[in-house]
Amino acid sequence: MLHKSDFLWLGLAAFAGVSLFSTSYRVQSLKDEKIALERQIVTEHDGIQVLKAEWSFLNDPARLEQLASNYLALKPIVATQIAGFDVLPPRPVTVPASLNDTLAPRDPAPAQPSRIEGKGQPMGQRQAPIATLAAAQAPVQLLPQHQGQSQQRRPIRTVRSASAPGPAFAVAHVSTRAIPARASARDDIGALLTRMGRVQ
Amino acid sequence: MNTEQGSPRDDGGEARYSAESRFHARAIIGANKALERGRDRLVVTGLLIVLAFTAVSVRLVGATCFTDREEVHIGHAAEPDALLTRADILDRNGQQLATSLATASLYADPKLVLDAHEAAAKLAEALPGLDYKETYAKLSSNKRFVWLKRNLTPRQHQAVHVLGLPGILFEREERRFYPPASLTAHVVGYTGVDNVGLAGLERSFDKPLKAEALKPLQTSLDLRLQHILRREIAAGVEEFKAIGGNGIIMDVRTGEVLAMTSLPDFDPHEPGEIEDEQKFDRNTLGVYEMGSTFKIFNSAMSLDSGKVRFNDSFDAINPIHIGRFTISDYHGKHRMLSVSEIFEYSSNLGSVHMDLTAGVPTQQAFMSKIGFTKAVPIELPELGRPLIPHPWREINAMTIAFGHGMSVSPLHVVMGASAVINGGILHKPTLLKVQPGQEVKGERLVSERTSQEMRKLFRIVVAEGTAKLADVPGYLVGGKTGTADKQRGRHYATNANLTSFIGVFPINDPKYLVMVMFDEPRPSASTHGFATAGWTAAPAVGRVIKQIGPLLGVQPVDETRPEIRDALDIGTSAKGTNLAAYSPDDDH
Incomplete structure (x- = not known):
């Protein structure tokens, strides 16, 4: 003979069982996720390491020197190009009257936006x-x-x-x-x- | 059970009955026995089952309640490998000198490969450079393991991964990679296949590099200076057909080695293919009779002893005969020479007289104090022990005065010269970066005054003496040349030299020292038949200083300014010439 209280206990037991299983499955899936993340971290870390190495590799002084001589009109600086403040000629005492004019953008309209626009004439022109x-x-x-x-x-x-x-x-x-x-x-x-x- | 079944009917049949009853009785006893046995078996079986269930329950309770281990999960078997295990080595600006890369290597288990034709074709397509025929042969072999390609790039790894071929597998490996390759090879060293440091810093810092935190090792080297130094030395070796060359740049205020290179060098990625000659680090492992650069130490020692004064003059007229040797001068002046002239003309005779005036014990004590009697204290495993005379007789003292009869490594000389010129403080040379504000330990070698006098001597060698080609306008270079005959067996070879130059700039307030040395240079078209240090090593140092001065942020100085002239004035009474010699109009 089943009493009312038995149903209650049965229900509780069923609930406990279900919640236990669902928790267990959740833990399982979280653990899988964690492992996937850890693996991703390792992959990313390795990738960063490779990029760093490539950066250093491309920054090889010999290569930079070659590129600089090929593509720049600049030459290594020499001592005679460096001077201290003491050798500069004395500063002129008068301030140009038009200084404010020079510094303030008088007419903002011609200052075109500098981003590249798709329409209009080609960029080169x-x-x-x-x-x-x-x-x-x-x-x-x-x-x-x-x-x-x-x-x-x-x-x-x-x-x-x-x-x-x-x-x-x-x-x-x-x-x-x-x-x-x-x-x-x-x-x-x-x-x-x-x-x-x-x-x- | 009924035991009295048969009853006697007649006497005649009694025997039959009794036999029958006996049979019955026996049967009954047999049945009883079988029952007993059956019960016993049941009990035993039951006990066994109870025992087994008890064991299972105990284990179950134990496993569920009293264990701290986690449930075994199949995902754990595929847990990712640890990160890298060896830290980077950096230069002083943070550029990588050595780093570790995780690479995937491709291998196959041919037994698991379903279609060798298809697999080989797909792999050859995904990995250019992989030979189809060779791969097919490998995949159709009977082995259980064949390497297909080591150290794939990440992109190649991905390309093969997406093919999803059965039996084609990856192995994660860690490789040491040296972005500057041979540029810093001798200093940084290399590792073996098991990631164990075998040479250079990789070896001396093997444990710290493998420590848990993977903190990068920041060295004192500057890759830019290293490149410039190596380029100029390589150019010199090429021009003078020398068998080798080496050089060091040192910060004389801290003892930091900013660049150190030795040619021929090697590719640290292929340690198996390095020849002994390439592996040999001339700066630290090689010990040489340095020749006239030793006069730096002879002069400093003599002046610091107090027995020789800056304005003294010494006999450079008569060759010295001692035993079977005769000491004479290369640039013979045949007159009395002052201390500065002895240094300027690199007079052997004058040096010997200065040394004898100071005394043999003084010299020996000085050489010991400056560290020339033991290996250089630097963080490298490849260190050469100096060859010093034993016992230290007068004849030894006389030859040591001009740099023969005692062999030290070039790094010894650089360490000593830095101390002589930087105000007199001897610093241990180091390959580790001295952080700004960090205190540098050092001990006094010579007095401030001696150091000041040595600067004047250094300057005059470049301004007027043997090393005019080392001069760089704006960077007031001072220095000393050294051309030593190489020993061949028991004799000195006259046509095989070791030429070196030690340059310091700016000499009025020394900051950096550059040493360059060539092994057996031959005269080139531009040296007018000479292969001495002034024609080989000095110009190389000049070119190096010209390029590194702006990089190091050294403020150029105008040598005609009065305070500079005062600082480097050797005094008219000593020299007999006037200061016009310093005028920039002079064609040096």
Whole structure:
């Protein structure tokens, strides 16, 4: 004969069983997740390590020197180019009257937004907005090679601002030639790792 | 059971009955016995079952209530491997000199490969450089394990992984990788296949590098300086057809080695293929009779002893005969020479006289104090012990005065010269970065005054003496050349030299020292038939200083400024010339 209390106990037992099983399964799935995460951490860590190594590898002084001599018009600095403050000529005492004019962007309109816009004329033919000093300070845009007819280096132009009687600003438009990502066989980290493998 | 079944009917049948009853009785007894046995069996079986169930229950209770172990989960079998186990080695600016990479290596269990043709074709497609035929041969072999390709890049790993070929498996391996390759090979060293440091810093810091925290080891080296130094030495070795060359750049204020290179060098990624000649570190392991650069120590010792004064003059007229030897001068002046002239013209005779004036015990004590009697205290396992005379007789003292009869490593000389020039404090050379603000220990070797006098001597060698080619406008270089005849067996070879130059800049307030040495340089087209240090090592040091000066942020100085001239003035009475010699208009 079953009493009411027996049903209660049965129900409790069933509930306990179900909750025990569901907890156990939850623990199980969380554990799986944890292992997956740990594995991912190891993978990411390894990836970071490889990227760091590649960074150091590409920063090899000999390679940088080669790239610099190929693509830059700069030369290593020598002692005669360095001077202290004591050898500078004395500072002029008068402040230019037009200093405020020079510094303040008088006409903000010509200061075009410097981000690349999809429409309009091709990037290579865009005129740099150089009406004011503020505009001259806008970042120089580097044009990816595939984007236009800007292959040839544009000359450095000296533009005298019409509105501000300040000094002349030189703005260089540098067309970036595509620098080959790999300068030689030595630059391939894969090749190097392969070479390391030969050591076994 | 009824035991009285048969009753007697007649006498005749009694025997039959009794036999029958006997049979019955026996049967009854047999049945009883079988019953007994059956019961026994039941009991035993029951006990066994109870026992077994008890054991199971005990184990169950034990396993569920009284165990601290986790439930065994199948996922644990595939738990990821630990992270890397060896820390990076960095230069002083944080550039990697050595790092560890986890790589996957591809192997196969040919028994599990279903279709060798298909697998080989897919692998050859995913991994360019893997030969199809070779792979097919490997996959169709009868072995249970074949390497297909070691150390895949992550991309290759992924490419093979997605193919999902059965029997094609990966093994995680850790590889040591040296981004600058041979550039820092002698200092950093290399590891073996088991990730054990076998040479250089990898060996001397093997334990700390493998410590739990994987804290990178920051060295005092500067990769940029290392590159410049190596490039110039390599150019010199090439130009003068030398059999080797080496160089060191040291911060004389702390004893930090900023660059150290020795040629020929090697690729640390292939330790198995290094020849002994390449492995040999000339800076620390090689000991040489350094020749005239030793006059730095002879002069410092003599001046610091108090018995020789800066304005004294010594006999450089008559060759010295002692035993079967004759000591004479290479650049003979045949007159009385002052201390500065002895240094400038590198006079052997004058040096010997200075040394004898100071005394043999003084010299011996000085050489011991400067650390030339034992290996250099630096963090490298490859250290050469100096060869010192025993006993230390007068003849030894005389030859040591001009750098023969005693062999030390180039690093010894750099360490000593730094101490002589930096104000007189001897620092232990170190390959570990001295952090800004960190106190550097050192002990006094010579007085401040001696050091000041030595700076003047250093400057005059470059300004007017044997090392004019080391001068760099703006960086006031001072130094000393050394051209030593190499010993061949029991004799000195006249055509095989060891040329070295020690340059310090800026000499009015020394900060950095650059040493370059060439082994058996030959005259080149541009040296007018000379292969001495002034023509080989000195220009190399000049080129190095010209490039590293701006990198190190050394403020160029105008040598015509009065305070500089005062600091480096050797005094008209001693030299007999006037200061016009320092004028920049002079064509040096």
